[in-house]
Amino acid sequence: MKEKYINFSSQKRGKTRRRWRKGVLIATFVLTVGVISAAVYAVKANATKTPPSASSTKAGASASPQKNSSSLAQTSSTKPGGKTTTKIPVLMYHSINFDPKNPQNILRVPKDKFAAEMKWLHDNEYTTLSLDELYNAVSNNKPVAEKSVVLTFDDGYGDNYDNALPVIKQYGFKATVFMISSKVGDSKNGYLTAAQIKEMDKNGMHIECHTVHHPDLSTLSYNQQYNELSKSKADLEALLGRPVDYIAYPSGKYNSSSIKAAKAIGYKLCFKMNGGIASISSSRYEFPRAFVGEDLQDFKNRVKGTADYSK
Numbered sequence: 511m512k513e514k515y516i517n518f519s520s521q522k523r524g525k526t527r528r529r530w531r532k533g534v535l536i537a538t539f540v541l542t543v544g545v546i547s548a549a550v551y552a553v554k555a556n557a558t559k560t561p562p563s564a565s566s567t568k569a570g571a572s573a574s575p576q577k578n579s580s581s582l583a584q585t586s587s588t589k590p591g592g593k594t595t596t597k598i599p600v601l602m603y604h605s606i607n608f609d610p611k612n613p614q615n616i617l618r619v620p621k622d623k624f625a626a627e628m629k630w631l632h633d634n635e636y637t638t639l640s641l642d643e644l645y646n647a648v649s650n651n652k653p654v655a656e657k658s659v660v661l662t663f664d665d666g667y668g669d670n671y672d673n674a675l676p677v678i679k680q681y682g683f684k685a686t687v688f689m690i691s692s693k694v695g696d697s698k699n700g701y702l703t704a705a706q707i708k709e710m711d712k713n714g715m716h717i718e719c720h721t722v723h724h725p726d727l728s729t730l731s732y733n734q735q736y737n738e739l740s741k742s743k744a745d746l747e748a749l750l751g752r753p754v755d756y757i758a759y760p761s762g763k764y765n766s767s768s769i770k771a772a773k774a775i776g777y778k779l780c781f782k783m784n785g786g787i788a789s790i791s792s793s794r795y796e797f798p799r800a801f802v803g804e805d806l807q808d809f810k811n812r813v814k815g816t817a818d819y820s821k
C-alpha cells in the first residue's frame with residue numbers, strides 16, 4: 511500500500527513539479543522587477559531629502575528608530591552633502607561594572623552610566639567606526655562623517671560581555687576590546703572566556719591585542735617586546751580565525767622599540783592611553799585615545815572635543 515502510494519505520487523509529482531517550477535520562475539521574475547523598481551524609487555526619494563547631519567544637533571534628534579545598522583553601515587564613507595571631519599574621538603573604557611569596595615576606581619564605569627552614554631551617542635546620531643574603518647580613513651587621509659566616534663575597551667573584562675555587549679547590540683554599534691591574550695578564559699579573575707570572545711567578535715565588539723602579559727613595554731628589551739606583540743597577535747588570530755591588526759599598549763606605556771616591533775610585525779594602528787581627540791593625520795603607531803568616565807556631561811565634552819584632556 512505504501513509502495514503503491516509512492517509510485518502514484520512520484521508520477522504525479524513529476525507533472526506538478528514542472529508546473530511548480532514554471533510558477534516559481536514567473537514569481538521570481540515578478541519579484542525581481544518589483545524589488546528593482548522599489549530600490550530605484552527609494553534612491554530617488556532619498557536624494558530629495560536634507561542630509562540628516564544638517565538638521566540634527568540637539569534634543570529633537572532623539573527620535574531616530576531607523577538609524578541603527580543601515581545608516582551605520584555607511585561607516586567612514588560620507589553621505590553626499592553631509593558634513594565631514596578629520597578629528598575622531600577614540601574613547602577608552604575598561605570595566606563596565608561598579609565595585610562598591612572601590613568606588614573611586616575611575617577605570618570602572620557602572621553599566622547604567624555606560625548605557626546612558628551610548629544612548630546619548632545614538633540619540634545624537636553618532637556613527638561608531640570599526641578599527642578597519644578608522645584605518646581606512648587614516649591610511650587614505652579621508653575625512654569621515656562629522657559625528658564619528660570609536661569605542662574601545664581595554665584588558666578584556668567579563669563584564670564587557672555581560673554589560674557592554676547588550677547595549678552595543680541594541681544600537682547596532684561597533685566597538686573594540688583590547689584583550690590581554692594570557693587572560694583568555696581566566697573567568698575566575700574576571701576576564702572573558704574564549705566562547706564569549708568569539709560571540710562578541712561576531713556581534714559588533716571586535717577583539718584585538720593588548721599583549722600577552724600586560725607588561726610595561728618601556729622596561730623591556732626589543733626582543734621581549736617583539737615576543738609580547740607577536741605572540742598575542744598569533745594566539746588571538748588562532749582563536750578568532752581572522753587577522754588581528756591592532757594593539758593598545760598596556761597602560762599606554764611604550765618606547766621606540768615598541769614602535770619598531772609593531773612595524774616589523776605588521777600592526778596597522780597602535781593605540782596609546784591619552785592624547786585627546788585623534789585626527790586622521792595622527793601617528794599610526796601612537797594613536798591617541800580619550801579617557802572617558804561615568805560623568806555624562808564630561809563624556810559629551812570629550813566626544814565633542816571641548817574637554818580638558820590633561821585630566
Ligand SMILES: [Zn+2]
Pocket residue numbers: 664665720724760761
Ligand atoms: Zn590594560
